Amino acid sequence: MNTVAVPLTVIGGYLGAGKTTLLNHLLRHNDGRRLALIINDFGAINIDATLIERRDEQRIDLTNGCICCGMSEGFDEAVDALLAGTPRPDHIVVEASGVADVFSVAQYGHRPGLLLDGVLVVADAETVRARASDKYVATTVRRQLEAADLIVLNKIDLLDPTAVASVAHWLETQLPGVRILPATRCEVPASVLLGAHAQRINPVAARHIDAAHHPHYVSFLIESGQPCSMAQATRFMASLPDWVLRAKGYVQLDDGRTLLLQQVGRRCSLDVATLATTDATQVVLIGLHHGGERTSILKALHCLPGAELVTPEPAS
Amino acid sequence: MTIRVFCARHIITMNPSNPEATHVAVRDGMILGVGSLADVAGWGDYELDESFRDHVIVPGFVEAHAHAMEGAMALVPYLGFFDRPMPDGSVAKGIKSYAALIERLRAIDAELADPDEPIIARGFDPIYFADTEPRLTRGHLDAVSSTRPIFLYHASGHLATANTAMLQQNGVTADLKTAGLGRDANGELDGELREPPAMSLCKSGYRAVMRMNMDERAIWNFGRCARNAGITTTADLGGIVILAPGSLPMWQRIANDPDFPARVVMYNFPAMPGDAADFDAVADRFVALRDQQSDKLRFAGVKFILDGSIQGWTALLNQPGYFTGDDHGQLLTVPEQFKDWLAPFHRRGVHAHLHCNGNKTQDLAIETIEALLRTDAWLDHRHTITHAQLTTQAQLKKMARLGICANFFANHLWYWGDQHYERTVGPERANGLEPCASALREGVALSIHSDAGVTPLGQLHTMWCAVNRVTPKGRVLGPAEKISAFEALHAVTLGAAYQMHLDHEIGSLEAGKRADFAVLEEDPLQVAPARIREIGVWGTVLGGVAQPAATRLSER
Numbered sequence: 001m002n003t004v005a006v007p008l009t010v011i012g013g014y015l016g017a018g019k020t021t022l023l024n025h026l027l028r029h030n031d032g033r034r035l036a037l038i039i040n041d042f043g044a045i046n047i048d049a050t051l052i053e054r055r056d057e058q059r060i061d062l063t064n065g066c067i068c069c070g071m072s073e074g075f076d077e078a079v080d081a082l083l084a085g086t087p088r089p090d091h092i093v094v095e096a097s098g099v100a101d102v103f104s105v106a107q108y109g110h111r112p113g114l115l116l117d118g119v120l121v122v123a124d125a126e127t128v129r130a131r132a133s134d135k136y137v138a139t140t141v142r143r144q145l146e147a148a149d150l151i152v153l154n155k156i157d158l159l160d161p162t163a164v165a166s167v168a169h170w171l172e173t174q175l176p177g178v179r180i181l182p183a184t185r186c187e188v189p190a191s192v193l194l195g196a197h198a199q200r201i202n203p204v205a206a207r208h209i210d211a212a213h214h215p216h217y218v219s220f221l222i223e224s225g226q227p228c229s230m231a232q233a234t235r236f237m238a239s240l241p242d243w244v245l246r247a248k249g250y251v252q253l254d255d256g257r258t259l260l261l262q263q264v265g266r267r268c269s270l271d272v273a274t275l276a277t278t279d280a281t282q283v284v285l286i287g288l289h290h291g292g293e294r295t296s297i298l299k300a301l302h303c304l305p306g307a308e309l310v311t312p313e314p315a316s
Numbered sequence: 317m318t319i320r321v322f323c324a325r326h327i328i329t330m331n332p333s334n335p336e337a338t339h340v341a342v343r344d345g346m347i348l349g350v351g352s353l354a355d356v357a358g359w360g361d362y363e364l365d366e367s368f369r370d371h372v373i374v375p376g377f378v379e380a381h382a383h384a385m386e387g388a389m390a391l392v393p394y395l396g397f398f399d400r401p402m403p404d405g406s407v408a409k410g411i412k413s414y415a416a417l418i419e420r421l422r423a424i425d426a427e428l429a430d431p432d433e434p435i436i437a438r439g440f441d442p443i444y445f446a447d448t449e450p451r452l453t454r455g456h457l458d459a460v461s462s463t464r465p466i467f468l469y470h471a472s473g474h475l476a477t478a479n480t481a482m483l484q485q486n487g488v489t490a491d492l493k494t495a496g497l498g499r500d501a502n503g504e505l506d507g508e509l510r511e512p513p514a515m516s517l518c519k520s521g522y523r524a525v526m527r528m529n530m531d532e533r534a535i536w537n538f539g540r541c542a543r544n545a546g547i548t549t550t551a552d553l554g555g556i557v558i559l560a561p562g563s564l565p566m567w568q569r570i571a572n573d574p575d576f577p578a579r580v581v582m583y584n585f586p587a588m589p590g591d592a593a594d595f596d597a598v599a600d601r602f603v604a605l606r607d608q609q610s611d612k613l614r615f616a617g618v619k620f621i622l623d624g625s626i627q628g629w630t631a632l633l634n635q636p637g638y639f640t641g642d643d644h645g646q647l648l649t650v651p652e653q654f655k656d657w658l659a660p661f662h663r664r665g666v667h668a669h670l671h672c673n674g675n676k677t678q679d680l681a682i683e684t685i686e687a688l689l690r691t692d693a694w695l696d697h698r699h700t701i702t703h704a705q706l707t708t709q710a711q712l713k714k715m716a717r718l719g720i721c722a723n724f725f726a727n728h729l730w731y732w733g734d735q736h737y738e739r740t741v742g743p744e745r746a747n748g749l750e751p752c753a754s755a756l757r758e759g760v761a762l763s764i765h766s767d768a769g770v771t772p773l774g775q776l777h778t779m780w781c782a783v784n785r786v787t788p789k790g791r792v793l794g795p796a797e798k799i800s801a802f803e804a805l806h807a808v809t810l811g812a813a814y815q816m817h818l819d820h821e822i823g824s825l826e827a828g829k830r831a832d833f834a835v836l837e838e839d840p841l842q843v844a845p846a847r848i849r850e851i852g853v854w855g856t857v858l859g860g861v862a863q864p865a866a867t868r869l870s871e872r
Contacts, residue, residue, distance in 0.1 A: 074526055107494045107495050
C-alpha cells in the first residue's frame with residue numbers, strides 16, 4: 001500500500017475566535033478538494049442542503065467530502081476510517097475544541113498514511129491579549145498560540161489599524177518568527193490555509209480580498225530542471241524569506257532521490273519523498289504581499305542550480 | 317408477603333433517632349422496622365434469619381464516585397504497585413520492583429499457549445519507582461519476550477510502554493514524527509508512548525484497552541467488586557449513555573439482571589469533556605432518560621470534568637502552583653460558557669457532579685453555581701464538587717453557604733500522599749489535602765471516594781484513609797483534618813446517598829428504606845482506627861437478598 005499521504009490540518013483557537021467561521025469558509029472555498037472535516041458540533045456548520053448526500057448522527061456525506069462529529073469511538077479510529085474509505089479525502093481538517101491542546105491533537109497527523117500539514121490557530125484580535133492573561137484560560141490560550149504554525153488574526157474589522165498593529169506586534173514578541181494572517185470573518189484563501197493542492201503543484205492563484213485594509217496574498221513557482229545536492233536543498237529552505245507563509249514542492253537530488261519540501265509558518269521539513277509526482281524541482285511559495293517579494297527570493301533562488309522564478313498569475 | 321427478620325451481633329443504623337439495634341425486619345426488599353426482636357415482631361409472621369448473628373450490620377456502603385472501568389482491571393493482568401482486590405475475591409499482589417515486574421510478565425508469557433497472543437497489562441505507575449528505578453523502556457519488556465508483543469498500559473491512562481515486538485507488529489518505527497514517542501539518546505524508539513496520539517499507534521494494544529471499558533464482563537466485575545467490598549449502591553460517574561447509543565441497552569441488560577449484585581447510579585457525560593454542545597437539547601435527553609430507570613439502575617445527574625489530575629500535573633492550581641515539576645494544567649471547560657453549559661441541567665432539576673482536582677477550577681465551579689443561583693433558585697440542588705482535593709478554607713465557607721457538597725478523594729492520602737508531600741504540592745498543602753474535618757466544621761455535606769478503578773473500590777479502606785491520614789512512608793498528613801470512624805461511616809453511607817439525592821431511599825437502616833446492608837466481621841466503630849481497612853466483609857444484603865462476597869461463594 002503505497003499511496004500518497006493525506007494532509008491533516010488542525011484548526012484551534014479559543015472560544016469565539018472564529019473556528020466555525022473558518023470551517024464554513026473552507027466548505028465554500030475548498031479549491032476543488034475533497035475535504036473531510038472532523039468537528040465538534042454539526043449545529044454550528046452551514047451546509048448547502050444540495051450538497052448533502054446522506055446524514056446520520058455522527059456523519060454527513062457531501063458530494064465533495066464529508067463531515068464527522070462525535071469522537072466517542074476514539075480519534076485514531078475516526079481518522080483511520082477516513083483513510084480506509086473510498087474515495088479517500090484529499091485533505092482532513094480537524095476542528096479542535098476551544099480548550100484543546102492543539103499540539104497534542106496535531107500529533108495524530110503523524111500517523112502512517114497521513115502528513116501533518118499544519119496547525120492553524122484562530123485568534124480574536126479584540127480579546128486575545130486579555131485571554132492570554134486571564135486567571136482561568138491564560139495557560140490554555142498561550143499553549144494554543146505556541147503550537148500554531150499560522151495564526152489567523154481574526155475580526156480585525158472591529159479594531160482600528162493601530163490596534164491591529166499593536167496586537168500583531170504583541171504576538172510577534174510573544175512568539176518570535178510567527179506568521180500572522182490578519183483577517184475579517186476568517187477570509188483567507190484556501191491555498192494559504194491548507195496549502196497548495198496536493199495533486200497539482202502549480203502556481204496557485206492568489207485571491208484578492210476586497211476591503212482596502214485586508215492583505216493580499218501572492219504566490220510564486222520556483223522551477224529547475226537540474227538536480228542539486230542535499231546541502232544546496234537545505235540551504236535553499238533556510239534562505240526562504242520571512243514573508244513566506246507556506247512553501248511546498250519537490251526538490252530533485254543529484255543522487256537520484258526526490259525530497260518533499262514543506263513549510264507552514266515557522267515549521268519546515270525536508271524529507272525523502274516516497275511518491276513524487278514530478279521529476280523536476282518545483283516549489284510553490286505563498287505569502288503575504290508587501291512589495292519586494294521577488295528581490296527577497298533571489299537569495300534562496302541562487303542556492304538551487306538552474307532555478308527560475310515563474311511569474312505569478314494575476315490575483316483573481 | 318414473607319417477612320424476614322435478620323438478627324446481628326450489632327446493627328449500626330446511621331439513623332440518629334434510633335442509632336443501634338439487633339434486628340431488622342424486611343418485606344419485599346424494604347425495611348419494615350429496626351430495633352430489638354420485640355420491636356419488629358409485631359409486623360406479623362416472620363422467618364428469623366440468624367446467618368449474621370455473629371456479624372455486624374451497617375447500612376450498605378454507597379460509593380458516589382467510581383467508574384465501571386474498575387471491572388476492566390481484572391480482564392488483563394494487573395501490574396500496579398499496591399495489592400489490589402479482584403472481583404473473584406483474590407488479591408493481585410503489588411509489584412515493587414522492575415525485577416518483580418519482569419518475573420511476573422515471564423510467568424504470564426509461559427502460560428500463554430498461542431505464541432502470537434499479545435500481553436496487555438494494566439496498573440503500572442512509574443511515579444512509585446521514581447527514586448529507585450530508571451524509566452521503564454522496551455528493553456525491560458524485551459527481557460520478557462523478543463517475539464510476543466507486550467503493551468503495558470499505565471495507571472494514569474496517559475502513558476503506555478511497548479516492547480519491540482509490539483512496536484514492530486504495528487509498524488511503529490523511528491521515522492514517525494509523533495511527539496509522544498519516547499526516544500533514547502540516539503533517537504531510537506525506547507518503547508514509551510505518551511498520550512493517545514502516540515499510544516494509539518500501537519493499535520493492537522491500545523484498542524484492546526479501549527474496548528475493555530465497554531466490555532460486558534467489565535460491568536459484571538464492577539458489580540462483583542462492589543459486593544465484595546460491602547457496597548450496595550455505586551455511582552458510575554462518567555457514563556456514556558448519551559454519547560454512545562449502544563451503552564444504554566447494555567447497562568439495562570446487565571444491571572437489571574437479578575444476579576447483578578449492586579445498584580448503579582449513573583452520571584453521564586453530556587458531551588466529550590471540553591466540547592461544547594447544544595446543552596438544552598442534551599438536558600432534555602437527561603430528563604427523558606429518567607423514564608428508563610429501575611431500582612437497580614438510576615440516572616441521577618450529569619458529570620462535567622473541569623481539569624486533569626494533581627499527580628499528572630494537569631490539575632489547575634491557584635497560586636503558588638506546583639511545588640516541583642512543570643505545570644501542565646489542562647482546562648476541560650470554557651469558563652465564559654460554563655454557566656451556559658450547566659444552566660440547562662440546573663433549570664431542569666438535573667444536579668451535577670463536577671470533577672475539580674485543582675482549587676483553581678474549583679473556584680470556577682463555585683463561582684458558576686453562585687451565578688446560577690442568583691437567577692435560578694434551587695435551594696436543594698446538592699451540586700457536588702468531586703475530588704476537591706485542595707479545597708481551601710475560604711472555598712469551604714462559600715460551599716457551605718451555597719449548598720455545594722464536597723466529595724473528597726480520600727484514597728489519595730494513602731496512594732499518592734507521599735508524592736503530594738514531596739513533589740506535587742509540598743508539605744503544607746499536602747497536610748491540607750481532603751480536608752474532611754474542616755468540611756464538617758463548616759457544614760459542608762461530605763462524602764469520600766475511591767474513584768475506582770483509579771484506586772480500588774472499598775469503602776472500609778476509604779474510611780481508613782480519612783480517619784488515619786497515613787501514607788506508605790509513615791507520614792500522617794494533617795492530623796487536624798482526621799475525622800472519627802463514625803463521621804467516616806456517615807460519609808460513605810448517608811453522606812454519599814445525600815449527594816445523589818437518594819438519602820430518602822438508602823444510606824441508613826430505617827423503616828421505609830431499601831433493605832441494603834453491608835455485613836461485616838467486626839464493628840468499624842469499635843476496632844482500633846488503624847484496623848478499619850482490615851475488617852472482613854461477609855458480603856451484602858441487597859433489597860433483602862443475601863449477596864455473599866466472592867471469597868464466601870468459593871467456600872460454599
